[in-house]
Amino acid sequence: MSAPQLAAEQGRFIADVAAGLNSFLAGQETVMAGISPDVAPLMDSISKLVTGGKRLRALMAYWGWRGAGGEAAHPDIVAAGCALELFQAAALIHDDIIDRSDTRRGGPSVHRRFSQLHQAEGWALDEERFGHAAAILTGDLCLxxxxxxxxxxxxxxxxxxxxxRIFNLMRAEVMAGQYLDILEEVAGPVRDRAGAVERATSIIRYKSAKYSTEHPLGLGGALAGADDVLLAGYSAFALPLGEAFQLRDDVLGVFGDPGTTGKPAGDDLREGKRTVLVGFAINLSEPAVSAYLDAALGRQDLDESEVEKIRQIMVDCGALAATEAMIDELSGRAFEALERLPLAELPMSALRGLAEAAVSRAA
Amino acid sequence: MSAPQLAAEQGRFIADVAAGLNSFLAGQETVMAGISPDVAPLMDSISKLVTGGKRLRALMAYWGWRGAGGEAAHPDIVAAGCALELFQAAALIHDDIIDRSDTRRGGPSVHRRFSQLHQAEGWALDEERFGHAAAILTGDLCLxxxxxxxxxxxxxxxxxxxxxRIFNLMRAEVMAGQYLDILEEVAGPVRDRAGAVERATSIIRYKSAKYSTEHPLGLGGALAGADDVLLAGYSAFALPLGEAFQLRDDVLGVFGDPGTTGKPAGDDLREGKRTVLVGFAINLSEPAVSAYLDAALGRQDLDESEVEKIRQIMVDCGALAATEAMIDELSGRAFEALERLPLAELPMSALRGLAEAAVSRAA
Known part of the structure; x- marks a missing residue:
């Protein structure tokens, strides 16, 4: 199977998911328009968010399906791709409220969009509060x-x-993982420092790895009737891959180019995210430096020079190198497990391509 | 069918739903415990919220099912009752964040519970923000x-x-209705005053009447195989009933006894809720009084003497009487439609009892 054939099939699936989302949302828009024209901004926010994006989860599901013998361009896997993309959009909407992220993919996040609408229309009371409330409801609708x-x-x-069963578990685990994430932001500073890396690793497993790669791949496989052996093989590949993917994300959150990532550099630090990278930095630094990091994390007013200082600490103490080594180790395990999967050439090449993009990306 | 027989059957269903919820949540707790003991507070919050309550939606579904020929104590209608109660819990969790309600059924609301946990544990950063974030995730999990x-x-x-189809529509409509509700809080003051009552009526239709009575009744009926004629008859009864139910709620929100309702009196006013009652008050008052109301609504610092002044305005201008007349008219329509339903004696008596409790309640 040649690369152009793979690209053509993958492109067709992505186009089918986009068309499926358009058609699904058009049906919902008819329902909403019957209620009131005022609810249009909720639908607009959802439509905008499911347009574009990397479609990583939908693609994992697709190749999990194909690898288990599912036929190309089948409506069931297109519908599953749409469901995963809608779930991801819902998670992003609520995530951005929780993380106070004002931007998403280079544009305003949903709560910011509603605050801006409030301002533009000259409405009464508090614009920020309205934005948050409207975004909570938009996320619920999208869920x-x-x-x-x-x-x-x-x-x-x-x-x-x-x-x-996988879809249910995926939802529960990602929400639990997100809770562990916000819990570590506030409880991390008063908990055992030596456990920071382990706790951060558990967080990325649930909030990201299982949700972004393991469960979508398994879901696609299960829809096509994969047996337990294949599903276990999928997990052995996709779980370390997802962990490496999230570690890469955490590194980009501090060291990435805002022009490429679409998010301001240092926002993860201002947010107080206790990532594996941060855990290493706290554990590998001198006590005075660790104390500085503890105090700096979560400060909304961290300026660029302080962010740069933290970057330097992470380089100097070896935290960046330790995280990159972990990414390498996890990627290595993922690729080894991939090669052991009993897959035809096409899904094998496709998963290899997705895995490479996931761990070596710049955005 | 005697009243004791009705009470026994209804009691059994409520007990079955409680047992179904316990068993469902016990299964989820096992999953969550496997992730981390730290996620227990999410499950505790959900368990607490689905314990007790009036079970109005589950009961509407049950009698809709029985009225359409469904058999007593069937697991399908118990599962539907559990789903409705879990949906209601999810809606309450997010509602309380949106409305900044610190209490729910006499105890702290979920976001307050998490803020208190933050405080008790001496965690870092902002306790209120943590509470909101944790409650967003708990609501998502419950949804x-x-x-x-x-x-x-x-x-x-x-x-x-x-x-x-009914379950999907119910979710979309209640979220749209809740958005219209928060929109009216901010946009109402700059929109056409003469349309205030009509807009408030549309809000209660979607955020409350369809969701609390019409769709649960129809859902139960549909599960038992009700035909379109019966479903239309159910709507003719349950939609005006639900509107009357919500109007009663709005009156209690201003005039109710906090000891009975479990919520501080005047909170709806501080929240800036633009209810039908408020719409009448604004339209029936002298311009200076309307302007005072516009300025007072949504003020977080309204004290008891100001709340009492607003109550007096609502009585004096006829807004309370107009709302009570609307409750009477809607209740009348609901009871007429009920008597036309082709129901056996037992579901007929049960729905009559539920309807009477809904419109004449004190909490």
Whole structure:
């Protein structure tokens, strides 16, 4: 199977998911328009968010499906891709409220969009509060849409199937993982420092690795009828891959180019995110430097010179190198597990390509 | 069918729903405990919230099911009742963040509970922000549980069934309705005053009436195979009933006894809720009084004497009387439609009892 053939099939699936999302949302817009024209901004926010993006989760599901013998361009896997993209959009909307992120993919985040609408219309009371409230509801709506799209798959995703079990588990685990993430921001400073890296590793497993790669791949496989051996093989590949993917994300959050990532550099530090990178920095630094880091993390007013200072600390104490070594080790394990999978040439090449993009990306 | 027989059957259903919720949440707790003991407070918050309550939605579904010929104590309607109660809990968690309500059923609301945990544990950074973030995630988790419980019903609620269509529509409509509610708080003051009552009526239709009574009743009916004529008859009864129910809620929010309602009197006014009652007050008052109301609504620091002054305005200008007249008119329509329903004696008596409790309650 040649690279152009792979690109063509993958391109077709991405186009099918985009068309599926458009058609699903057009149906919902008709319902919403019947309620009131005032609710249009909720739908606009969701539409904007599901347009574009890397479609990593949908693609993992697709190649999990194809690897388990699912046929190309089947409506069931397109519907699953739509459900995963809608779930991701819902998670991003609420994440951006929680993380106080004002930008998303270079534009305003959903709560900012609603605050701006409030301002532009000259409405009463507090614009920020309105923005948060509207974004909570938009995320809830999008979460419901995700489920509606998933249930729409029909018998292969019905109650009692492996696919439904994975979808349910994915949702619960990512929410638990996100809670552990915000908990570590506030509890990390008063907890055992030596456990920081281990706690951060557990967080990325649940909030990111299982959700971004392991469960989507397994979900696609399960929809196509994969047996337990194949599903276990998928996990052995996708779980370390997802962990490496998130570690790369954490490194980019501090060292990435804002022009490429679409997010201001240092926001993760201002947010107080206790990542593996931060855990290493706290553990590998002199006590005075660790204390400085503890005090600096979560300070909304960290300026660029302080962010640069923290970057330098992370380089000097070896935290960056330790994180990169962890990315290498996890990637190595993922690629080894991938090569052991009993896959045809096409899904094998596709998963290899996705894995390489996930761990070596710049944005 | 005697009243004791009705009470016994209804009591059994409520006990079955409570047991179903316990068993469902116990299963989820096992999953969560496998992730980390730190996530226990999310589960505790959900468990606490689904314990007790009036179970209005579950009961509407039950009698909709029984009225359409469904058998007593069938697991499908118990599962539907659990899904509705979990959905309601999720909505309350996010509602309380949006409305800044610090209490729920006499105890702290979920975001307050997490803020208190933050304080008690001596964690770092901002306790209020942590509380909001944790409650957003708890609500998302509970929303996912609701869907998981609903999907668990199986074939009668599968993709393409009337029950699934109603459940999907219910979720979308309540979120749209809640958005219209917060929109009216900020946009109401700069919009056409004459349209205030009409806008407030549309809000209660979507955020409350369809969600609290019409869709649960229809959902129960659809699960039991109700035809379109019966479903239309259910709507003719339950939609005006739900509107009357919410108008009663709005009156209690201003005039109710905090000891009975479990919420501080005047909170709806401090929140800036633009209810039908408020719409009447603004339209029926002298311009100077309307201007005072516009300025007072949404002020967080309204004290008891100002709340009492607003109550007096609502009585004097006829707003309270107009709202009570509307409750009477809607209740009248609901009871007429109820008597036209082709129901057996038992579901008829049960729905009559629920309807009476809904419009004449004190809490």
């Amino acid at each position: 419901s849409f995700s489920e509606e799209a998933f249930a729409g798959i029909g018998p292969r995703a019905a109650s009692g199937t492996a696919a439904r | 996912s549980f609701s869907e998981e419980a609903f999907a668990g019903i199986g074939p009668r609620a599968a993709s393409g069934t009337a029950a699934r």
